[in-house]
Amino acid sequence: MNWNAKDMDTYLQQTEYIDTLLIPLLPIETSHENMKSSSSSTEFLMHLSTFIETQFKGRIMLLPPFTYTQSTDLKVMGETLEKDLELTGFKHIFYLTTDRDWTTVALKDELIWLPSLPLESMDKQLKQSIIEDQLRQVLPVLTKKWSES
Numbered sequence: 001m002n003w004n005a006k007d008m009d010t011y012l013q014q015t016e017y018i019d020t021l022l023i024p025l026l027p028i029e030t031s032h033e034n035m036k037s038s039s040s041s042t043e044f045l046m047h048l049s050t051f052i053e054t055q056f057k058g059r060i061m062l063l064p065p066f067t068y069t070q071s072t073d074l075k076v077m078g079e080t081l082e083k084d085l086e087l088t089g090f091k092h093i094f095y096l097t098t099d100r101d102w103t104t105v106a107l108k109d110e111l112i113w114l115p116s117l118p119l120e121s122m123d124k125q126l127k128q129s130i131i132e133d134q135l136r137q138v139l140p141v142l143t144k145k146w147s148e149s
């Protein structure tokens with residue numbers, strides 16, 4: 001499910017089944033020397049987020065990505081997100097990011113950090129294979145959390 005009007009209608013009718021919220025956290029580097037790697041990380045994370053949503057349609061709601069710049073206070077951002085997203089009523093909340101800085105922020109919700117892989121020069125088949133491999137990395141985190149409830 002995606003955070004759009006059509007999918008929201010379905011969610012509001014089936015909230016007992018769609019219990020997981022996935023939020024991509026995207027750093028935006030504004031310096032010229034880091035823009036390319038930042039955009040590459042964004043491309044990777046958005047492909048992966050969309051793929052996870054597709055694989056678990058009917059269980060996961062994919063929020064639009066939260067973007068931030070290098071001067072953002074991640075601790076404050078994390079606290080604000082957790083406080084506000086708690087109001088949604090989702091049983092499980094996962095943040096997905098390629099930004100290692102998030103691993104130092106104490107969150108009560110689940111953070112999934114993955115290293116970014118440059119997809120821009122890969123053909124479609126190789127991209128798909130890489131994204132599937134990354135899903136296999138994320139799957140145990142999701143299933144462990146789901147089995148705890």
